[in-house]
Amino acid sequence: MKVFRILITLIVLGTFLLTAACAKTASPAAEEQAAVPTPEPVKLVMLTHWGEESMLKPMQALLDEYMAANPNVTIEYQSTSFDQLLTKITTAQAAGISPDIYHIYNLWVPDFVKGGMLAAPSDDVVAEIKGNYSEGSVGAVTAAGQVWGYPTEINTYQLLYNKKMFADAGITKVPETLDELKDAACKLTKKNADGTLVHTGMAVMPGWDSGVTHPFLSLLWSNNGQYLSPDLSKSLFNSPEGLAVLKLYSDLIKQGCIDPGLGGSYSDFTTGKSAMIIMANWVRAELQTSFVDGYENVGVAPIPHGPSGKSTTLQYNWLWAVDKSSKNVEEAWKLVKWLNTARGAGKASPMGEYLTTALGAIPSGLSDQKALSNTMSEYFMAAFLASTSTTMPEPILVGGQEIKTALQTNVEAAWYGQKTDEEALADAAKEADRILTENK
Amino acid sequence: MGTATNPNLTNLQPLGKPKRIRISHNALWGYIFIAPVALYLLVFSIGPILFSFWVSLHNWNMITPVADMESVGLKNFQYILGDDDVFRKALLNTFRFTILGVGTNTVLGLCGALLLNANIRFRTFWRTIFFLPIVTAPLALGMMWGTLLNKNFGLVNRILNAIGLPSQPFLSSPDQALYCIILIAVYQYVGYYIIVMTAGLQGIPEEYYDAAAVDGANWWQSFRHITLPLLRPVVLFLVVTNTIGALQVFDIVFATTTGGAETSGGGPAGATMVLVLHMYNNAFKFFKMGRASAMAMVLFAIIFIVTLVQMRLMRERA
Numbered sequence: 001m002k003v004f005r006i007l008i009t010l011i012v013l014g015t016f017l018l019t020a021a022c023a024k025t026a027s028p029a030a031e032e033q034a035a036v037p038t039p040e041p042v043k044l045v046m047l048t049h050w051g052e053e054s055m056l057k058p059m060q061a062l063l064d065e066y067m068a069a070n071p072n073v074t075i076e077y078q079s080t081s082f083d084q085l086l087t088k089i090t091t092a093q094a095a096g097i098s099p100d101i102y103h104i105y106n107l108w109v110p111d112f113v114k115g116g117m118l119a120a121p122s123d124d125v126v127a128e129i130k131g132n133y134s135e136g137s138v139g140a141v142t143a144a145g146q147v148w149g150y151p152t153e154i155n156t157y158q159l160l161y162n163k164k165m166f167a168d169a170g171i172t173k174v175p176e177t178l179d180e181l182k183d184a185a186c187k188l189t190k191k192n193a194d195g196t197l198v199h200t201g202m203a204v205m206p207g208w209d210s211g212v213t214h215p216f217l218s219l220l221w222s223n224n225g226q227y228l229s230p231d232l233s234k235s236l237f238n239s240p241e242g243l244a245v246l247k248l249y250s251d252l253i254k255q256g257c258i259d260p261g262l263g264g265s266y267s268d269f270t271t272g273k274s275a276m277i278i279m280a281n282w283v284r285a286e287l288q289t290s291f292v293d294g295y296e297n298v299g300v301a302p303i304p305h306g307p308s309g310k311s312t313t314l315q316y317n318w319l320w321a322v323d324k325s326s327k328n329v330e331e332a333w334k335l336v337k338w339l340n341t342a343r344g345a346g347k348a349s350p351m352g353e354y355l356t357t358a359l360g361a362i363p364s365g366l367s368d369q370k371a372l373s374n375t376m377s378e379y380f381m382a383a384f385l386a387s388t389s390t391t392m393p394e395p396i397l398v399g400g401q402e403i404k405t406a407l408q409t410n411v412e413a414a415w416y417g418q419k420t421d422e423e424a425l426a427d428a429a430k431e432a433d434r435i436l437t438e439n440k
Numbered sequence: 441m442g443t444a445t446n447p448n449l450t451n452l453q454p455l456g457k458p459k460r461i462r463i464s465h466n467a468l469w470g471y472i473f474i475a476p477v478a479l480y481l482l483v484f485s486i487g488p489i490l491f492s493f494w495v496s497l498h499n500w501n502m503i504t505p506v507a508d509m510e511s512v513g514l515k516n517f518q519y520i521l522g523d524d525d526v527f528r529k530a531l532l533n534t535f536r537f538t539i540l541g542v543g544t545n546t547v548l549g550l551c552g553a554l555l556l557n558a559n560i561r562f563r564t565f566w567r568t569i570f571f572l573p574i575v576t577a578p579l580a581l582g583m584m585w586g587t588l589l590n591k592n593f594g595l596v597n598r599i600l601n602a603i604g605l606p607s608q609p610f611l612s613s614p615d616q617a618l619y620c621i622i623l624i625a626v627y628q629y630v631g632y633y634i635i636v637m638t639a640g641l642q643g644i645p646e647e648y649y650d651a652a653a654v655d656g657a658n659w660w661q662s663f664r665h666i667t668l669p670l671l672r673p674v675v676l677f678l679v680v681t682n683t684i685g686a687l688q689v690f691d692i693v694f695a696t697t698t699g700g701a702e703t704s705g706g707g708p709a710g711a712t713m714v715l716v717l718h719m720y721n722n723a724f725k726f727f728k729m730g731r732a733s734a735m736a737m738v739l740f741a742i743i744f745i746v747t748l749v750q751m752r753l754m755r756e757r758a
Binding site for chain 1: 502
């Protein structure tokens with residue numbers, strides 16, 4: 001037993017000495033490696049509404065590139081449809097399982113900020129955003145005096161028209177004024193001998209808040225009207241200018257040149273059921289693949305204006321934001337910054353490349369617009385890019401979505417003859433003012 | 441000096457051994473078996489109901505922590521019952537949908553069940569046909585009917601035109617849209633009524649009809665005095681469960697009135713807005729979870745009262 005104890009002691013001692021000796025003879029490189037701490041593994045969850053196959057693959061390629069350069073980072077990319085995005089973010093927030101990074105519509109920012117949901121970017125990120133983006137884009141991602149994320153795509157509205165239908169109807173001039181729009185819409189409406197409809201002059205998109213309010217507001221501003229007061233305390237759309245725009249719609253509906261019951265989607269234009277539509281640039285990808293008369297027959301023109309107005313269009317943005325409850329806020333901003341920073345002098349950022357190739361969208365970054373000028377010179381993109389100089393940003397405020405829905409519901413009530421134009425605008429204004437007061 | 445007696449003590453029973461609550465072995469096993477379900481109900485039904493009631497008394501956007509909710513008392517109830525025009529419209533539409541939908545389904549279900557209970561050929565085939573829409577996803581049904589009922593390019597209008605009738609706006613008319621949705625709901629659920637009522641009819645002993653026939657009763661008398669009374673429990677079950685379901689209608693309205701991923705339903709011009717859809721919009725679009733919870737509480741109260749009334753009426757008649 002005694003011999004056994006001595007043997008055990010010798011083995012333990014020997015092992016200790018051997019370990020010490022080996023440690024002494026370790027290479028200087030290994031020593032250096034031991035001094036630099038290995039980065040902790042980080043997992044980031046990212047949520048967007050870019051779920052289609054054509055959008056998923058290029059985004060995954062970018063994320064793979066980032067992960068290859070940062071082996072400690074794993075990115076889980078999640079996507080959902082646009083109509084489910086807000087629900088998914090808010091329910092995930094309530095359940096305490098928020099994604100680290102999300103791509104959001106700027107109208108939601110004030111509510112997210114009010115709820116203390118967003119992580120503010122560092123000063124250098126804010127400085128980069130302020131330096132590389134237009135004033136409108138910076139304003140679109142600012143709430144309560146703070147920039148909350150990198151603006152991504154810019155969307156504006158323009159009058160899209162079917163060149164072939166214009167030629168068939170013998171119309172050579174694209175409407176520039178509200179009166180010309182009215183005339184063209186009726187001339188472009190076509191019916192069979194038995195009275196059944198072939199196509200309408202202009203499409204509208206009932207049932208969809210943005211589809212109703214964004215074209216309405218673009219026409220309102222182009223008619224020298226106002227949406228809300230500059231201090232966002234009162235609605236101003238119930239005005240002679242607003243009434244004139246709503247009356248334009250109502251007259252066209254009464255004359256059968258617009259049919260709100262047609263299909264209710266922008267695909268009414270894509271599939272040739274309507275000759276014109278006021279629509280945003282993000283529809284380009286669908287027009288390229290499935291426009292009934294071929295993409296080359298899609299015309300783009302500024303929003304028609306009223307007698308005392310000039311063509312103005314609504315602009316809204318999307319942005320990358322980071323969730324405040326993320327365990328990896330710093331790493332999340334690092335990834336978002338990489339996505340939005342130019343790859344080198346004169347080069348575009350990964351997001352710039354993605355937005356123009358996968359989405360056909362206009363990137364907000366000025367350096368991206370410059371670096372991708374070849375792509376942006378394509379006639380459709382160029383027309384929308386040019387329109388960014390005459391935009392009014394969609395006001396972002398708490399309760400903004402509710403005001404938008406109130407306006408949509410009342411405009412539709414006028415379209416369907418449930419209310420007069422005057423009643424519809426008065427009711428919408430009353431509801432908007434109530435919401436503004438409630439959220440003051 | 442006599443001994444003072446505390447009057448409170450006079451009624452006391454003599455202290456004995458404390459009574460032990462005896463639970464039989466079988467009852468204990470019973471409790472063990474129902475415990476998971478009871479726990480499930482507590483966590484996923486009763487808990488959320490109580491939480492929802494608590495939220496209805498607050499202003500909450502779902503984003504701020506629960507502890508920071510601002511208490512507003514009964515303001516949410518005051519608003520939805522007093523000032524919210526959309527809520528009133530949605531409530532009215534929900535009642536219309538429920539009364540017309542459940543009523544039509546009950547009548548058609550009974551007619552269908554009587555037919556299927558008779559000796560007709562290919563009975564199983566017809567049952568399958570009637571039951572098929574039930575197993576179809578409401579979203580798919582909504583899209584299918586949305587296309588069929590399209591004002592300008594839908595098949596139904598083509599058929600109407602072919603037989604010399606004018607086109608109808610259907611889902612694009614604020615006056616017709618809700619009734620179209622009710623018809624779609626009837627199409628989807630009538631098979632369920634038929635199958636359940638057929639099972640009920642087959643449970644009625646044949647001897648009753650034989651006895652009535654011997655007494656000289658005609659078909660109508662047999663139906664009125666034998667079939668209907670004995671089928672009443674089945675009808676009660678169907679009416680109560682489907683009224684509860686119909687008052688919570690959402691999917692079929694959402695699917696039929698949305699024109700794409702971006703649209704939010706309830707159109708045209710809010711003509712098909714129902715309570716749960718309005719609740720959904722308030723909670724997830726407008727960040728008004730307190731208000732949405734107040735609506736849920738009102739709906740809960742309505743369902744509770746309607747169910748009680750229905751059960752009382754059916755029992756009284758029975």
